[in-house]
Amino acid sequence: MDPEERELLAKSLAQVTARHTGASLDAALGDLGWADAHAADPETAVSTLFELQGSANATSSALDHVMAAALGLGDGAMSVVLPPLGSTEPPGRVYGGSVTIAGLALFAVADRDWTVVVGERAAAVLARATLGLRPVQGLDPGLGLVEVTATTAWPDAQSSCVPWPEAVAAGQRALAHELVGASRAMLDLARVHALERIQFGRPIAAFQAVRHRLAESLVAVEAADAALAAAWDDRSAFAAGVAKALAGRGARTVARHSQQVLAGIGFTTEHPLHRYVRRVHVLDRLLGDSRSLTRRLGDDLLARRSLPSILPL
Amino acid sequence: MNLSELRPALDRWLDDNAAALAPQHDHRGTLDQQMAQLAKVKRMAFDAGWMRWGWPERVGGLGGSPLLRGYLGEALTARDLVEPGLYSMTEVLAPTMIDFALPELAAAMVPRLLRGDETWCQGFSEPGTGSNLASLSCRATRVADGWRVSGQKVWTSLAQYAQRCVLLTRTGTPESAHKGITALFVDMDSPGITVRPLETMHGVEEFSEVFFDDVAVPADRTLGEVGQGWSVAMDLLPYERSTALWHRGAYLHRRLDRFLAAVPPGAVTAGEVGEVFQQLYALRARSRATQHRLAAGERLGPETSIDKILLATTEQAVFDLIADGLAGDVVLGDDPAAERLRAEFLYSRAATIYGGSAEIQRNIVARRLLDLGADR
Numbered sequence: 001m002d003p004e005e006r007e008l009l010a011k012s013l014a015q016v017t018a019r020h021t022g023a024s025l026d027a028a029l030g031d032l033g034w035a036d037a038h039a040a041d042p043e044t045a046v047s048t049l050f051e052l053q054g055s056a057n058a059t060s061s062a063l064d065h066v067m068a069a070a071l072g073l074g075d076g077a078m079s080v081v082l083p084p085l086g087s088t089e090p091p092g093r094v095y096g097g098s099v100t101i102a103g104l105a106l107f108a109v110a111d112r113d114w115t116v117v118v119g120e121r122a123a124a125v126l127a128r129a130t131l132g133l134r135p136v137q138g139l140d141p142g143l144g145l146v147e148v149t150a151t152t153a154w155p156d157a158q159s160s161c162v163p164w165p166e167a168v169a170a171g172q173r174a175l176a177h178e179l180v181g182a183s184r185a186m187l188d189l190a191r192v193h194a195l196e197r198i199q200f201g202r203p204i205a206a207f208q209a210v211r212h213r214l215a216e217s218l219v220a221v222e223a224a225d226a227a228l229a230a231a232w233d234d235r236s237a238f239a240a241g242v243a244k245a246l247a248g249r250g251a252r253t254v255a256r257h258s259q260q261v262l263a264g265i266g267f268t269t270e271h272p273l274h275r276y277v278r279r280v281h282v283l284d285r286l287l288g289d290s291r292s293l294t295r296r297l298g299d300d301l302l303a304r305r306s307l308p309s310i311l312p313l
Numbered sequence: 314m315n316l317s318e319l320r321p322a323l324d325r326w327l328d329d330n331a332a333a334l335a336p337q338h339d340h341r342g343t344l345d346q347q348m349a350q351l352a353k354v355k356r357m358a359f360d361a362g363w364m365r366w367g368w369p370e371r372v373g374g375l376g377g378s379p380l381l382r383g384y385l386g387e388a389l390t391a392r393d394l395v396e397p398g399l400y401s402m403t404e405v406l407a408p409t410m411i412d413f414a415l416p417e418l419a420a421a422m423v424p425r426l427l428r429g430d431e432t433w434c435q436g437f438s439e440p441g442t443g444s445n446l447a448s449l450s451c452r453a454t455r456v457a458d459g460w461r462v463s464g465q466k467v468w469t470s471l472a473q474y475a476q477r478c479v480l481l482t483r484t485g486t487p488e489s490a491h492k493g494i495t496a497l498f499v500d501m502d503s504p505g506i507t508v509r510p511l512e513t514m515h516g517v518e519e520f521s522e523v524f525f526d527d528v529a530v531p532a533d534r535t536l537g538e539v540g541q542g543w544s545v546a547m548d549l550l551p552y553e554r555s556t557a558l559w560h561r562g563a564y565l566h567r568r569l570d571r572f573l574a575a576v577p578p579g580a581v582t583a584g585e586v587g588e589v590f591q592q593l594y595a596l597r598a599r600s601r602a603t604q605h606r607l608a609a610g611e612r613l614g615p616e617t618s619i620d621k622i623l624l625a626t627t628e629q630a631v632f633d634l635i636a637d638g639l640a641g642d643v644v645l646g647d648d649p650a651a652e653r654l655r656a657e658f659l660y661s662r663a664a665t666i667y668g669g670s671a672e673i674q675r676n677i678v679a680r681r682l683l684d685l686g687a688d689r
Contacts, residue, residue, distance in 0.1 A: 205686055206686065208672075208676070211680075211683075211688060214683055215676075215683065218682060222599065223596075227594055227595045230598040242590075291584065294587035295584045296587070298588075298590070301583075302586055304573075305574050307566060307570040310594060312320075313380055
């Protein structure tokens with residue numbers, strides 16, 4: 001995509017993410033051809049949409065599309081079952097001719113005929129009727145997560161050699177962008193409040209304790225953003241995991257500081273902050289939470305007893 | 314010459330000359346030994362051309378992108394051939410001379426610094442002037458043929474080794490703040506200069522107090538315009554936070570790598586190791602992007618305070634991990650390897666203090682990047 005096309009895409013996406021969420025955002029993305037943009041330039045399409053989705057607190061099933069594309073199932077009208085909370089393992093366990101599924105899916109799973117389930121060694125496309133679906137309210141009702149559980153027949157003709165780690169990496173990059181977008185939105189809410197809220201005769205933004213919390217938040221966002229840009233450069237599962245962990249931990253840092261700066265009003269449902277706080281605490285735990293990703297990374301490093309060489313100039 | 318050409322050729326040269334480049338001392342060595350090693354490595358790298366890439370031809374360089382310098386310093390640091398703090402003075406002070414000295418002066422002096430013939434120091438801080446640099450009071454008075462300087466500097470790194478000093482002086486009224494500062498390039502053997510090294514907590518006389526008693530400085534040693542010294546100082550800071558910072562990141566990568574080879578099982582948790590590595594990764598990613606912005610000709614500004622905060626935080630996190638995982642060495646060890654670890658751990662305590670404290674960096678982020686207005 002050339003810069004002009006990128007700008008046009010960003011503009012249209014900003015408009016639709018501001019106005020729509022859920023199924024209506026999916027329809028709007030279909031109208032403006034986001035899937036074609038994704039096929040042509042995945043980095044631009046994913047980074048732009050998911051950052052905007054994060055900053056608008058909107059949701060779509062674009063993550064299904066991103067993961068299905070990475071699995072080699074391009075046409076996008078299918079849901080992909082995500083691992084259970086915190087995990088990055090395939091959600092299906094296959095024994096003989098049947099599969100036991102425990103995972104999560106996005107809202108669109110309820111309206112689609114077919115769902116992709118990945119097991120340890122193979123993937124299969126299963127009909128909706130074979131799956132047990134529980135729409136989740138939970139911490140973030142606006143996100144529209146669905147819990148998927150089933151024990152059902154595992155079809156014979158399955159694709160083998162499933163690129164699951166690549167699909168996880170593609171999903172982690174998308175979620176990391178969404179977390180960065182949500183973080184920037186929370187920081188902006190806190191910043192505006194700090195400039196407007198007067199105490200002791202001056203805006204609370206004049207107090208160093210407040211300023212340093214907000215500065216700390218920006219550092220956390222920029223650190224995650226830099227790692228995320230690097231993850232697009234090399235597109236490895238390793239780099240995507242690091243970026244996701246940094247974005248998840250960073251978003252929780254920003255949520256904590258922003259909530260403290262917004263204080264009482266930020267603790268009410270009259271202010272939008274709570275929706276972002278809810279969102280980042282859930283997104284952090286999809287496709288690997290920051291704590292587990294970090295621990296697993298540390299295990300790998302301790303086992304190899306050296307650092308990989310990273311990020312050549 | 315571009316980076317993809319330089320990288321393999323430089324790596325090969327470093328391999329071929331490994332024995333000659335290696336330090337003569339074991340372990341950390343004394344500061345004298347480290348300085349001798351630095352001069353030797355710079356000399357060899359200059360004569361082979363490596364030290365000249367990325368610097369303009371008018372000061373003895375061979376031209377090309379600053380990325381070439383970025384990789385050279387990284388390669389030297391990653392092989393433990395130079396101590397990055399000592400090496401960084403070149404990256405910080407040569408650009409200042411190139412940007413602000415009279416062209417003949419820069420052409421005569423910069424090659425001496427690049428070749429390792431000379432050491433330069435940076436006379437900024439004063440006893441009464443730490444974070445509030447604009448309040449400095451070391452006075453330069455106009456005389457017929459130049460300046461007479463009287464006053465005191467402190468925290469001047471490597472002053473006892475230096476032949477030259479980039480010195481900030483007060484030339485306006487005492488109240489003129491950042492508007493009344495002038496930068497001078499001073500010969501350290503000028504009559505009237507006294508250097509008193511300070512011993513640091515990590516046992517190195519790395520910086521000094523420097524006293525100026527009516528020191529004569531010729532007019533052609535003025536850097537930039539009279540009264541414009543503040544912009545000289547501000548111009549220098551982004552260099553401190555780009556190439557030199559990239560080199561320090563390479564040093565932390567090397568230290569964490571060596572630690573993983575040495576840490577006993579169970580001494581630190583996987584979560585601790587993973588988090589420190591992620592911090593290092595983010596620092597490297599951020600610093601790499603800054604290097605590329607510099608190479609593309611972008612003007613670096615207050616956003617480099619983020620790089621500096623990430624560096625300081627990561628450096629302390631790396632050495633906190635090392636001090637926990639190798640506590641026996643750091644706390645009780647008296648052999649040279651343990652002394653080196655301990656010195657590096659102790660030095661990391663200063664990472665949030667020097668070069669603009671952690672608090673000053675956060676003030677810059679708040680004021681300049683978040684636009685939060687004045688803080689009082």
